[in-house]
Amino acid sequence: MKADTNGNRIHEIEKYFFSQGKSYLDKRIEDLKEIKNSLQDVKDTHRLEKIQKIGHKIKGSAGLYGFSQLSEIGFRLETTAKSGDMEHLPNVVDEFQSFLNEAKSE
Template sequence: MDLQDGKCNRQRIVVNIDPDLEELIPGYLGNRLKDIQNAQALLSTGDFESIQRMGHTMKGSGGGYGFDFISAIGLALEEDAKEKNVKNIQASLNSLCDFLERVQVVYK
């Protein structure tokens, strides 16, 4: 985060993606936003097994679409759900939310 003119400016995260995936990326990223909402609901009911599966899916899919950060978050969610570590799960969801708000996809 940079302070400029008295305001916090959050830097964009530029991710270069294969142009062949252009039609798929908006839906993929939109589904990750839904995952955040779903994971919050699952946390409230203590359904760590479903969060673990969600993390496993993210871990596997992120890199295939060019989003290594999403894969890393998926791994963290999977491992933290195994340990039932609510604090770390919430931190990972916050990191994913921040990433999705800041990511700028460049097709090349």
């Protein structure tokens, strides 16, 4: 009986973290929208700074939810925006979007 209780508890913990991971990804979809809007607004003089901050946030938080690949993408968003590399930034944003599309479809 004790093993069954532990098994149920583990299952509840897994369900909780799964739901938190889904919520986390929903928030990252909002970040993606903000990044895309910033890239389109050429008058926004702080757009690279905004993208850098979003990348930094993702880099630091994604691993907590088991998304190590997303953490790497966050690092690339941060460093590419920080360096002002507008040639490669859209590629990193596309990679971010691809990751989110794949993760949400699972």
